[in-house]
Amino acid sequence: MKPANGKPGTSMENKTGNWRSERPEVDQSKCIKCGQCQLNCPDGCIFVTEKGAEPNYDYCKGCGICANVCPVKCIKMVPEEK
Amino acid sequence: MKKTIEGSIAVAEVARDCGPDVVACFPITPSTHIAETLDKMYTNGEIKSYTAVESEFSAISMLVGASAAGARAFTTTDSQGLALMHEVLFAAAGMRLPMVIVNANRSLSAPLSIWNDHQDSVSERDSGWIQLYCKNNQEAVDTVPQAFKISEDTNIPVMVCFDGFYLTHLVEQIDIPEKEVIGKYLPKRKAEYKLDPENPITMGMYALPTHYQGFRIDLHQDVLKAAENVKKEMEAWGDVSGRKYGNGLWEEYHAEDAEYLFIGMGSVMENAELAVEKMRKEGKKVGLVRIRCYRPFPSEVVEAIKGKKGALVFEKAVSMGADAPLYAEISSAMKEKGADVPLSSYVGGLGGKDITVGHIEQMFGEIEGGPVKKVWDGETGAPKIKKSLGAGEENGGA
Amino acid sequence: MVKPELENKELFKSGHTACAGCGVAVGLRHIMRALGKDTIVVNATGCTEIFTSAYPKSAWAVPYIHCVFENSAPVAAGISEALRAMGNDHTKVVVISGDGASYDIGFGHMSGMFERGHDVLYICYDNEAYMNTGVQRSGATPWKAHTTTSQVGKQIRGKMQFKKPLTEIVAAHNVPYVATSTSAHYADLQQKVQKAKEIKGPSFLNVLMTCVPGWGTTPSLSMQYLKDAVDTHVWPLMEIENGFSKLSMKPEKKPVEAYLKGQKRFRHLTEEDIAEIQEMIDERWDHWVWKEKVDQERKAGLEASE
CATH class of the missing domain: 3.40.50.970 (Thiamin diphosphate (ThDP)-binding fold, Pyr/PP domains)
Structure with a gap:
């Protein structure tokens, strides 16, 4: 007997970072740690750390919302070179 | 109680x-x-x-x-x-x-x-x-x-x-x-x-x-x-x-020594029990196999059908444009298990058309002449209800 | 190896397969943060179901169930009744279903759930069309919008009908707490989810969320369009508590063009169309301002006489 049930949070195994054609790059010297990027990220993959905003590229799909909502424009979207 | x-x-x-x-x-x-x-x-x-x-x-x-x-x-x-x-x-x-x-x-x-x-x-x-x-x-x-x-x-x-x-x-x-x-x-x-x-x-x-x-x-x-x-x-x-209904999958009634079997599901099978009792008294070797568990389908029920002179499946459902469902499944199980019994298919009792003891006797009689595939119209042999009782089919009775 | 500080510790996890820039995924994160662990999520068939629950991987860290398209409300009602019967008086049952499920195919069952008053928070994420099947019109699709079943041709130009006023319809069921929000207004959304969660009985949130392929928008602008929807008065943020309505924000009105421009579903609109839409939005906004005034005065009067 096996129903199609899943274990919690196992989507983390999907590294959606390989969907990306652009990556967010953060100029942490300008970052004011407001948390807008972290709040508005659809993929929960950019975090405000001690150093400032820091993306987790394992999951980042490169949508650019973080760069758009950043009030001090310290995040730039740059093309992925592959 | x-x-x-x-x-x-x-x-x-x-x-x-x-x-x-x-x-x-x-x-x-x-x-x-x-x-x-x-x-x-x-x-x-x-x-x-x-x-x-x-x-x-x-x-x-x-x-x-x-x-x-x-x-x-x-x-x-x-x-x-x-x-x-x-x-x-x-x-x-x-x-x-x-x-x-x-x-x-x-x-x-x-x-x-x-x-x-x-x-x-x-x-x-x-x-x-x-x-x-x-x-x-x-x-x-x-x-x-x-x-x-x-x-x-x-x-x-x-x-x-x-x-x-x-x-x-x-x-x-x-x-x-x-x-x-x-x-x-x-x-x-x-x-x-x-x-x-x-x-x-x-x-x-x-x-x-x-x-x-x-x-x-x-x-x-x-x-x-x-x-x-x-x-x-x-x-x-x-x-x-203290009550059992066959083996849970199907129930037999005078089936073991029967020459002809009536196979079906539901309350019509109590009428069929009465018909069998009556016919047994007249010396006719008839019996019943009642499918109790339709899913999973108990294909081993074929063992109860094997060796009979004839059997009929009576059912109150139609698979539009194909053989009646219970008949088709019993037929397929019989083929698979090598039971070569002439099998008849009767569809009837749809939408509350009564199936009486008399009807069941008639069906048993019909299959003696070989397999039959038909819709039982439910009129022949039905006891006529007096109009004065006000419960005739025309009145609906609802 | 990912640094621990870059790990998603939320109840809605990364690795889901929503489109880049999905407005729904942003909203789900806010909603789950506000709901917390003691929650059971019921989800209708739709985008969210597909991008969060492809066997065997799940983006949910709370119990989650999906059954079919139109039955999230009664499934939730069943869970709620089961919890009550088994003596659990703390776990919150929350429906998260799209506009297809809520405005259309599951509408009657949702209405039944509200009428009976089950202890369920129903959240409709409204992205204004059937996005999961490739952008077909729903009852939530706005007037004139292009979808693959409200196309723009020589004689007909986009959807010929108006958006169904679902928020008001739900409020008319005497649901004690009804509110609107968007994915981009996280403080507003989280506060409303928390408020709704505390209600013992039914509550309803209608939350506007962007769909990048469905609206034909740039992924990076997903939050901007939602802010514009509120700032142009296209999507007023409000609460209807025990029948009394109140606007949560009264932003100074931007012209509707600010919201419509850049959305491919609206690119065929003429100047006349836009003027007509503006007129309708102004009328609706005036209605809500008037209604708020009447409702709040009446509320104050009732409170004074108590």
Whole structure:
């Protein structure tokens, strides 16, 4: 007997970072740690750390919302070179 | 305890004593009295929950939620109500959620008819539900506790089918098991998996082609295996109640030494018992095989048919544009198991057309001349009801 | 190896397969943060179901169930009844279903759930069309919008009908707490989810969320369009508590063009169309301002007489 049930949070195994054609790059010297990027990220993959905003590229799909909502424009979207 | 009681009320009483956590129903003739009785029980604090939903679709959907949360869940319906549930019936079985429906068998539209046949539940034969057909109200009462036990042991939903009006509205003497007896037989449900914030799981996922077929075939295999549970629970309940109905999968009546067999399901088989008794007295070697468990289909029933001079399958359902469903399945099982018995197919009793003892005698007579495939029109030999009684077919009788 | 500070510790996890820039995924994160662990999520068939629950991987860290398209409300009602019957008086049952499920196919069942008053929070994520099947019109699709079943041709130009006023319809069921929000107004959304969660009985949130392929918008602008929807008064943020309505924000009105421009579903609109839409939005906004005034005065009067 096996129903199609899943274990919690196992989507983390999907590294959606390989969907990306652009990556967010953060100029942490300008970052004011407001948390807008972290709040508005659809993929929960950019975090405000001690150093400032820091993306987790394992999951980042490169949508650019973080760069758009950043009030001090310290995040730039740059093309992925592959 | 023996009571003179309407079939529906008796079924509601035994459903109550099975201790359901969640009951959700939508009224539909002829199952309505069961729903009304359960609602009354709720207002008196005899059951924990009763929801009068806005459709049968919501009733079965509430059962899905309740069962997924680990509860014991029950509803009753028939006909259009069961058809409206169709989509969720498949999902409930596929999600491996135990629950019980009592289906008061009724015909399907169109034309609209509130009277009995088996088209409603037979049309859901491929849904993954276990289906048990009862011949009388005593059996319906005895089957409900077994249904919960089988369902919760196998994580497969169970449908208990008993004939609308012929049984639901029949007042007769029924032995209703004591609540304590049911309580001992049917322990509290222990869900193997459930929606629990302490141990979160994701239920009802979608499956890509790599996984989908595996789950569906797994369900199919488990429904087949559930035949063992049906047999086991018939034994166990038999020990508790003193009543058994064959081996749980099918029941034989004077079948062993019979030359001709009448095969069927439901309440018509009690009439057939009377016909057999009568014909036996006249020296005719006839017998019955009643399919009780239609899903999983007990193909071993062929062993009871082997060696006969002839057999007929009588059924109250049609597979439009093909052989009648029960006939086709018995025929296929016979071929597979090398039983070379001339097999006849009778479709009849649709939309409440009476099948009398006399009709059954006639059918037995007809197959002596070789296999027959026909629709029984239900007129020939029917005892004429006096118009003065006001209960003729023309009057509807509703 | 990912640094621990870059790990998603939320109840809605990364690795889901929503489109880049999905407005729904942003909203789900806010909603789950506000709901917390003691929650059971019921989801209708739709985008969210597909991008969060492909066997065997799940983006949910709370119990989650999906059954079919139109039955999330009664499934939730069943769970709620089961919890009550089994003595659990703390776990919150929350429906998260799209506009297809809520405005259309599951509308009757949702209405039944509200009428009976089950203890369920129903959240409709409204992205204004059937996005999962490739952008077909729903009852939530706005007037004139292009979808694959409200196309722009020589004689007909986009959807010919108006958006169904679902928020008001739900409020008319005497649901004690009804509110609107968007994915981009996280403080507003979280506060409303928390408020709704505390209601013992039914509550309803209608939350506007962007769909990048469905609206034909740039992924990076997903939050901007939602802010514009509120700032142009296209999607007023409000609460209807025990029948009394109150606007949550009264932003100074931007012209509707600010919201419509850049959305491919609206690119065929003429100047006349836009003027007409503006007129309708102004009328609706005036209505809500008036209604708030009447409702709040009445509320104050009732409170004073108590």
